[in-house]
Amino acid sequence: MQYKSQAVARHYFTGALVLFVAQILFGLVMGLQYVIGDFLFPEIPFNVARMVHTNTLIVWLLMGFMGAAYYLVPEESERELYSPKLALVMFWVFLVAAGLTVVGYLSVPYATLAKITGNELLPTMGREFLEQPTITKMGIVVVALAFLFNIGMTFLKGRKTAITTVMLLGLTGLAVFFLFSFYNPDNLVRDKFYWWWVVHLWVEGVWELILGSMLAFVLIKVTGVDREVIEKWLYVIITLTLVTGIIGTGHHYFWIGTPEYWQWFGSVFSALEPIPFFAMTVFAFNMVNRRRREHPNRAATLWALGTGVMSFLGAGVWGFLHTLAPVNYYTHGTQITAAHGHMAFYGAYVMVVLTMISYTMPLMRGRVANSNSAQVLEMWGFWLMTIAMVFITLFLTAAGILQVWLQRVSPTPMGFMAVQDQVSLFYWLREGTGVVFLIGLLVYLVSFFKGGKVAT
Amino acid sequence: MSAIFSTSAARNIFYGGTVFFLLMFLALTYNTEQQLPKRDQRAQLANPAVAAGKRIWENNNCIGCHTLLGEGAYFAPELGNVYKRRGPEFIKAWIKAQPTGAPGRRQMPNFHLSDKELDDLVAFLKYASEINTANWPPNIEG
Numbered sequence: 353m354q355y356k357s358q359a360v361a362r363h364y365f366t367g368a369l370v371l372f373v374a375q376i377l378f379g380l381v382m383g384l385q386y387v388i389g390d391f392l393f394p395e396i397p398f399n400v401a402r403m404v405h406t407n408t409l410i411v412w413l414l415m416g417f418m419g420a421a422y423y424l425v426p427e428e429s430e431r432e433l434y435s436p437k438l439a440l441v442m443f444w445v446f447l448v449a450a451g452l453t454v455v456g457y458l459s460v461p462y463a464t465l466a467k468i469t470g471n472e473l474l475p476t477m478g479r480e481f482l483e484q485p486t487i488t489k490m491g492i493v494v495v496a497l498a499f500l501f502n503i504g505m506t507f508l509k510g511r512k513t514a515i516t517t518v519m520l521l522g523l524t525g526l527a528v529f530f531l532f533s534f535y536n537p538d539n540l541v542r543d544k545f546y547w548w549w550v551v552h553l554w555v556e557g558v559w560e561l562i563l564g565s566m567l568a569f570v571l572i573k574v575t576g577v578d579r580e581v582i583e584k585w586l587y588v589i590i591t592l593t594l595v596t597g598i599i600g601t602g603h604h605y606f607w608i609g610t611p612e613y614w615q616w617f618g619s620v621f622s623a624l625e626p627i628p629f630f631a632m633t634v635f636a637f638n639m640v641n642r643r644r645r646e647h648p649n650r651a652a653t654l655w656a657l658g659t660g661v662m663s664f665l666g667a668g669v670w671g672f673l674h675t676l677a678p679v680n681y682y683t684h685g686t687q688i689t690a691a692h693g694h695m696a697f698y699g700a701y702v703m704v705v706l707t708m709i710s711y712t713m714p715l716m717r718g719r720v721a722n723s724n725s726a727q728v729l730e731m732w733g734f735w736l737m738t739i740a741m742v743f744i745t746l747f748l749t750a751a752g753i754l755q756v757w758l759q760r761v762s763p764t765p766m767g768f769m770a771v772q773d774q775v776s777l778f779y780w781l782r783e784g785t786g787v788v789f790l791i792g793l794l795v796y797l798v799s800f801f802k803g804g805k806v807a808t
Numbered sequence: 809m810s811a812i813f814s815t816s817a818a819r820n821i822f823y824g825g826t827v828f829f830l831l832m833f834l835a836l837t838y839n840t841e842q843q844l845p846k847r848d849q850r851a852q853l854a855n856p857a858v859a860a861g862k863r864i865w866e867n868n869n870c871i872g873c874h875t876l877l878g879e880g881a882y883f884a885p886e887l888g889n890v891y892k893r894r895g896p897e898f899i900k901a902w903i904k905a906q907p908t909g910a911p912g913r914r915q916m917p918n919f920h921l922s923d924k925e926l927d928d929l930v931a932f933l934k935y936a937s938e939i940n941t942a943n944w945p946p947n948i949e950g
Contacts, residue, residue, distance in 0.1 A: 386883070389914030394907070397917050398883050399872025462869040463919065471867065478866025480880055514815065536866075538859040540936055541848035544879065545840070580815060587818035594826045598833045607944035608877045611843045615942070617836065682946060685878030685886060760946045767949050768885035769914075 353715045355426045357433035362716045363443045364419030365709045369797065371412035371450065372702075376790050378405040383783040387776050396458065403457050403483045409697065410481065411450045415443075416705030417526075417562050421503050421519060423712050424569045429510025434502050442498045449491040453484055475536055479547055482533045489533055496527040514583035515565045515572075518590060522561030529553045541609035548604045555701075556597040556625065556667075563704045564590050564632070567659060570711045571636065574653050576644035585635045592628035600625050603675050607684055615677035622675045626668030629700075636660030649714060649721035651730040655707035658738060662699025670695050670745065682760050687752035687775075695745040698737075706734075706796075713800070723804025733796025740789035744782050751778035847940040860925075861932025868919045875950075877941060883914065886950025891930070891937040893948050899933065900926045 353359065381401045384391045392401075426433045433439060456465045462478070469485035471477045476486045484492070500523060507516050532549040568586045572579055602618025636657050647653065670692040674683040683689065710730065714722050721727065758771045766774070844850070852858050865871075870887070871880040877888040890899060903926060907915040921929065 382883075385914070389912055390909075393915040394917060397873075398914070399869045399881065402872050402881055402883075403869070461917070461919075462872075463867045466867040472863075475863060475866065478869050478871065480871045483869060483872070514819070538853055538862055539844075539848055539850055540862065540877075541844060541939060542841075544877065545837075584813070584815045584818050587815065587822045591818070591822040591825050594822075595829050598826075598829045599836070601833065602836075605840075607941045608879070609844070609848045609939040609941055610840055611847070612942050614836075614840075681944060684944065685875040685880070685882065687882060690882055759949050765947045765949045772914075 353427075353712075355432050357436040357439075358423045358426050358712075359716055360433065360436050360439040360443070361419040361423035361712060363440065364415045364422065365713060367443065367447050368412040368415040368419065368705065369709070371408045371415070373793065373797070374454070375405055375408040375412065376786075376793055378402075378408070380783070380786050380790060383779070383786045386772075386779040387783065399462070400457050403462075404454055406481055407457075407483065408450070408454065411446075413701050413705060414526075415446065416701075416708065417523070417559075417566075418443075418446075418499055420562075420566050420569075420705070420708045420712075421499070421523060423708070423716075424566070425503050425506050425516055425519070426510075428513045428516045428569070429506050431506065431510040434505035434509070438498055438502050442495050442502075445491065446495045449488055449495075453488045456485065457483075474534065476534055479536065479543070481551060482547070486534075489530075492530065493527070496530065500524060500527055513579070514586055515569050518561050518568075518586060519565035522558045522565065525558030525561065526554060529558065544608045545605065545610060548601055552601045552604055553598070555696075556600060557594065559701065560593045560597065560628070561590050563659075563663075563700055564593070566704050566708050567632065567636065567656060570652060570656050570707050571639045573711060574647040574649065574656065575639045575642065576647075577639050577642050582639060585631075585639075589628050589631045589635060592624075592631055596621050596624040596627065603677075603680065606677050606680055619675065619677045623672060625675070626664065626672050629664040629668035633660035633664045647721070649711060649727070651722070651727045651734070652707060652711035654731055654734055655703060655710045658734060659699065659703040659707055662695065662703055662738060662741075664699070665742075666692070666695030666697070666699035666745070670749075673749075682756050683752065686755050686759075687748045688756065689752075691745045691748035691752055694748065695741055698741045703738075714806075719806040721806070722799070723802065723806045725804040726799050726802035729795060729799035729802050733792050733799060736792025736795060737789055738792075740785045740792055743785040744789065747778045747782040747785065751775040751782070754778070849935055849938045849940075852935045852938070855931060857928045857931035858935045859932075861928035861930070861935075864921065864925050864929045865932055873916070876936060877939070878944065884916065886945060887933060887936070888939075888941070889937050889945060889948065889950055891933045893950065896930045896934070899930055903929075 378401045381392060381396060382398060382405055385398045422433060422439055465485060466477050469487050471486055474486050476489055477483060507520055529550055532546050535546050537543050564586050568582050572582050599617055600622035602614040603622040605614035605618055640653060640657060674680050674688050714720065754775045755771050758766045758774055759768065873881050873884040875882065875886045903921060906918045
């Protein structure tokens with residue numbers, strides 16, 4: 353760590369990992385409710401568990417991105433952070449707001465939460481992933497603006513690199529597209545159309561810029577390959593991302609009342625979306641193979657390579673699987689979507705944040721890398737979580753194929769709940785692998801407390 | 809990636825490509841907005857019950873278990889076409905009868921909706937069921 357102020361990232365990463373644990377615990381609750389329908393009912397209905405599961409995921413990834421920015425922007429800019437104090441204040445504002453929102457979800461019925469937070473003044477609640485009370489959404493905007501100001505000032509006053517430029521572009525886009533969460537027309541088709549401007553243009557657009565720059569930063573550090581080479585790759589990857597991903601939004605406009613030409617635009621452009629992810633995989637392996645130094649933090653290198661492979665599989669391959677309109681006609685809104693969502697979020701965003709944490713945490717704790725035994729434990733966490741996620745995805749895919757067949761393809765289609773009973777075996781298997789994932793997460797967390805002889 | 813292809817060339821292609829496809833996306837959005845009146849049943853929004861029903865849908869987080877036009881959670885049935893599948897009276901009776909309390913079965917909370925709120929919700933579901941969704945879902949089961 354070259355600049356003192358980079359240390360604020362440690363708060364963000366710690367907060368992110370705490371929320372990660374909450375996310376997984378509520379995921380296990382939901383997984384069990386899929387097979388034991390009345391588990392924890394009426395205390396925690398499924399929709400509440402799901403809000404906690406998805407909202408904590410989003411918030412901890414955002415915290416991860418912010419932590420990453422607070423670490424890498426000063427280092428790239430070759431100066432201290434504009435205001436470390438503002439960064440710390442905003443961390444606590446963000447964590448407390450997220451915590452209060454989760455407490456709100458868990459303690460009162462959602463309709464009551466909507467009422468006491470004045471949702472009728474500016475109704476934005478009750479839409480998937482954007483369930484937060486309007487006042488929480490405003491808080492997110494305040495935190496994001498303060499963050500962008502802080503990072504932006506650091507950027508403007510220092511050295512400008514491709515990595516920081518791309519990261520700032522991604523973070524600005526993240527804030528701008530979030531503003532569409534305040535637009536909720538009564539017209540359901542238009543509501544859905546612009547809802548995707550937040551969701552799709554985040555995860556298949558600007559977030560990929562953030563992902564690319566984080567990966568590029570870590571690869572420069574652990575491989576020692578020339579910045580020139582890595583930055584060129586970065587630009588090529590994000591060009592492919594946005595060229596395919598922006599119009600690729602169309603793969604959500606097949607069946608929601610939008611014109612039917614979107615079936616062509618959406619299918620063609622989103623079918624190309626795996627290409628940038630494939631380029632990312634090639635990039636990560638290529639750079640590691642051409643490395644000019646043996647960095648003692650082998651765990652960080654493993655996470656970086658893992659991000660390349662798993663984001664390609666989850667976002668690329670599993671996305672392509674159901675993105676063509678004639679296929680999506682049958683798979684839309686089934687467990688196939690859930691399978692893709694799980695591996696894509698883990699492979700792309702969870703893993704890149706963990707890559708960044710793996711590389712920076714030892715440095716912020718005063719060493720180049722953790723002890724060998726701590727790294728071995730961290731790698732056990734890597735493999736347990738990653739393999740568990742592969743099987744979660746495979747089981748959900750199996751459930752999804754059966755669901756599509758029984759409910760939509762068969763000449764005598766069965767009703768939704770009857771089909772759910774038929775595929776429950778796969779839900780049980782998914783829950784089992786979910787437990788393995790939790791074990792992997794715990795092993796990963798224990799690695800932070802594992803001592804041993806460290807490299808300095 | 810030889811020396812002929814420089815980083816600044818890559819950067820320029822990035823900015824050029826992004827701006828081009830962003831403009832194309834905005835043009836398609838404009839065209840979509842022009843075509844939507846033919847497909848989205850907006851005339852029904854003149855009935856205030858539809859918007860009121862949408863608010864009830866949102867304020868009770870229905871999307872947290874159900875899908876609507878295929879989007880949402882996959883824990884409970886698709887409701888975009890439930891009006892056609894079950895009809896208005898069944899929908900209201902069903903909502904009022906929750907939770908079933910059947911052991912081991914998935915449970916839907918009781919939302920204590922008034923008769924007017926139930927009518928509003930049904931108006932919203934009727935509106936949703938009449939949107940032109942390019943023939944989706946494949947059959948009435950959703």
